[in-house]
Amino acid sequence: MEPAVNTNAWVIIQETWRALGTPRRFIPILVVSTPLVWAQTSYSRDPRALPVGLALCVAAVLLAPASWRALVGEMTWRVGPLARLALYALGGGGLVWTLGRGIPSLLGMGETFLTQGFNLLICVALYWVGGWGLARDIDLEVRLQRAQARAEAFAREAEMAQLMALRSHLDPHFLFNTLNAIAEWCREDGETAERAVLQLSAMLRAVLAGVKSQTWPLRKEAELIQTLFALHQMRDPNLFTLTWDVPDHALDVMVPPMVLLPLAENAVKHGPAAGHRGTIVFKVTRENGRLRVRLENPGPYKGPREGSDGLPMVQKRLALAYDGKAVFSIAGEGDHTTVCVDVPEVVA
Numbered sequence: 001m002e003p004a005v006n007t008n009a010w011v012i013i014q015e016t017w018r019a020l021g022t023p024r025r026f027i028p029i030l031v032v033s034t035p036l037v038w039a040q041t042s043y044s045r046d047p048r049a050l051p052v053g054l055a056l057c058v059a060a061v062l063l064a065p066a067s068w069r070a071l072v073g074e075m076t077w078r079v080g081p082l083a084r085l086a087l088y089a090l091g092g093g094g095l096v097w098t099l100g101r102g103i104p105s106l107l108g109m110g111e112t113f114l115t116q117g118f119n120l121l122i123c124v125a126l127y128w129v130g131g132w133g134l135a136r137d138i139d140l141e142v143r144l145q146r147a148q149a150r151a152e153a154f155a156r157e158a159e160m161a162q163l164m165a166l167r168s169h170l171d172p173h174f175l176f177n178t179l180n181a182i183a184e185w186c187r188e189d190g191e192t193a194e195r196a197v198l199q200l201s202a203m204l205r206a207v208l209a210g211v212k213s214q215t216w217p218l219r220k221e222a223e224l225i226q227t228l229f230a231l232h233q234m235r236d237p238n239l240f241t242l243t244w245d246v247p248d249h250a251l252d253v254m255v256p257p258m259v260l261l262p263l264a265e266n267a268v269k270h271g272p273a274a275g276h277r278g279t280i281v282f283k284v285t286r287e288n289g290r291l292r293v294r295l296e297n298p299g300p301y302k303g304p305r306e307g308s309d310g311l312p313m314v315q316k317r318l319a320l321a322y323d324g325k326a327v328f329s330i331a332g333e334g335d336h337t338t339v340c341v342d343v344p345e346v347v348a
Helices: 009-018 025-044 049-063 064-073 081-106 117-169 174-187 190-210 218-235 259-267 310-321
Strands: 241-245 279-287 290-298 327-333 334-343
Touching: 009 025, 009 049, 009 117, 025 049, 025 117, 049 064, 049 081, 049 117, 064 081, 081 117, 081 218, 117 310, 174 190, 174 218, 190 218, 218 241, 218 259, 218 279, 241 334, 259 290, 259 310, 259 334, 279 334, 310 327, 310 334
Parallel strands: 241 279
Antiparallel strands: 279 290, 290 334, 327 334
């Protein structure tokens, strides 16, 4: 699974320090710091200038990028970005002044090369810009690692999803019952049998195409679900009534293939097929850049079923496909069960 975003300051600081120790960062840091420390020692009269120079460099390397990531980058704070940026700037400026002027003054030291007048301002600027640059480089690397981890998880889940699709969406009981019904219709109602065969074959083609795709338009998902409902109603016209509300402007929104089909299967299986006759409602709304799917079926919700992997797979696929920005909920409302899926919309 994708690594979680750190929200603990100490964890972020440790992560930053580990990243600074990699050769691709540590060597450039030495290349920049060594001349500064050499100039501080060579152009300062006080022999204690070396510790001051080292302290300024160490602070800029260890504290600047860590404080940027903790204050401005990774962590979430209640205050706005400008306030956090100001805190970073004031904290950095205060630290450089303390190391360059405050502590040396208490020790009776005079000005040194890096702490005299304009040079101290340059040290402050190096602290600010160097911290931002290193932090941004680390953030980009961390995001890349997360993206790679997510891609690997997608690959693993895609393989499992294919197996689940073939096992779950080609439900043997559903297929056998439909084929048995078609066999009876062949003797009694050839036209109905022909229509059922065409619908079933279209459904099977859609399922087999879906397991090979990462996304497809909601239109295809809706057609697949309508075919499923139609086959159930063909076998038993009185099994349930269907309320279908899918606006045309939502049909081009891209969704993971067959992510909604298990929900439709469950709506029939645990609703009308379990003896709870009534109305199945399938409603889609699109608002503020998000797509919301609501599926309601008769029959009370009794909680997660032991050994069931359909809903957990749907939730896992939604989390991976939308990077944690999808919302899935299922709840009982009296003698009905309602499932809601809320996802960011992506239009083809």
